[in-house]
Amino acid sequence: MAALTACGSDNNGGSASPANNSGSASTSASASAGASKEKVEISFMGHAEPNEKEIFTKLIKSFEEKYPNVKVNYTSVPPAEYDQKLTTLSAAGKMPDIFYTSGPAFYRYAEAGTILDIQQYLDQTDLFNPDNVWKQALDRYRYDGSQLGQGDLYGLPKDVGPWALAYNKELFDKAGVAYPPAEAGKWTWDDYLKAAQAITEDTNGDGKFDIYGAANFPLEGAVWANGGDYVDYATGTVKIDSPEFAEAMQWVADLTLKHHVAPSPEDVQAMNAYSRFIAGKIGMFPMGPWDQPAFWDLPFGWDLAAWPSSPKTGETSTWLGSMGFVISSKTNHPQEAFDLASFLSLDPDGQKQNMELGQAVPNLIDMATNDYMNNGKAPEHKEVFLDIVKEIGHPPVEYGSKNTEWLDTFNQDASKVWTGQMSAADWLKQEAPKLQELYDKGNK
Known part of the structure; x- marks a missing residue:
């Protein structure tokens, strides 16, 4: 952080205009790389687990080879600490030149003028084909x-994050259950439950389940598939007290409370669901593309399936996440910061390396639909990721909020449903006015 702070202090405070810094936006990647021989340093901050940190260290090295006049000071902050660290740097006027952001933080920074409008750079580079x-x-x-x-555009996508359903082939084979289909609409919640019940097992006869059929079914996906929603952002109305929402939430809760096919909160305290899945003790579990490098090393076969559809609507849904690369409006080196963002987000060389390292589905459509689909690595049914990106994916709940206190409160209070203290319908009716007040306070 000392290097980051020093670099941020040196670089911040300058004009954001290309004409007053390192030259106008380049007309091509090669022109940009050779436009200036001045040696400059830029700071880049992200958050990452060890796999992602290693991947981005390699990507930055490739960028520095392509742009030899630019030195990137890369800082990786643990995900749980990232937002607070960024807030602290912003308050001190020491924002990194380029950093990750998304959702509410992106909304706040764009509104406040903290991040740079990069449209002028995009309009002048042939790397960008919208x-x-x-x-x-x-x-x-x-x-x-x-x-x-x-x-x-005030940012470029670091990635698209389709939240898909992964499954353990060996547990399905052992239970004699057919693999779930990759095509949406071919499997319902009822089919999911039956498969989970067949897989769930007490292997040592001690009266406790050692293998669970499922874990971490995303509430958001269930709600959207069932015709419900959290907030109508057009009107600012909290909508959690609808029958559609209650039905979906109770179904997710009952996977643990009634059917016992998913780990309980107490089970998760002993071993979290992710650890259970990679240990071969969970049949179905959600994953994003960033999980691929770790999953490639699993000692069992796995693949992707479409999320099951709601029997009520016939629809399926899940969230489509994304982080973005944004540039501080105070940077002294907007061109070089843009070059790094565009290399990581748009440059075919950067995207190819990112894909091969297993970090993400490529942002470039032609690369995603050709090279990625045919790279010979798991998962076999990569089209599940692409279907979520193209059709099924829904922006995460917090997208559209500037202040998420209402959603944080929802997630904290929802334990009353997950532990069986209250039914979903009763709790949602009680919670809705509280969340509406919090939403109005922070977002209107």
């Missing part, structure tokens, strides 16, 4: 001065 980048990712980083999803 028809070849997932629209669902780009639109997360648009801001027109009043709302998200429209206007100029």
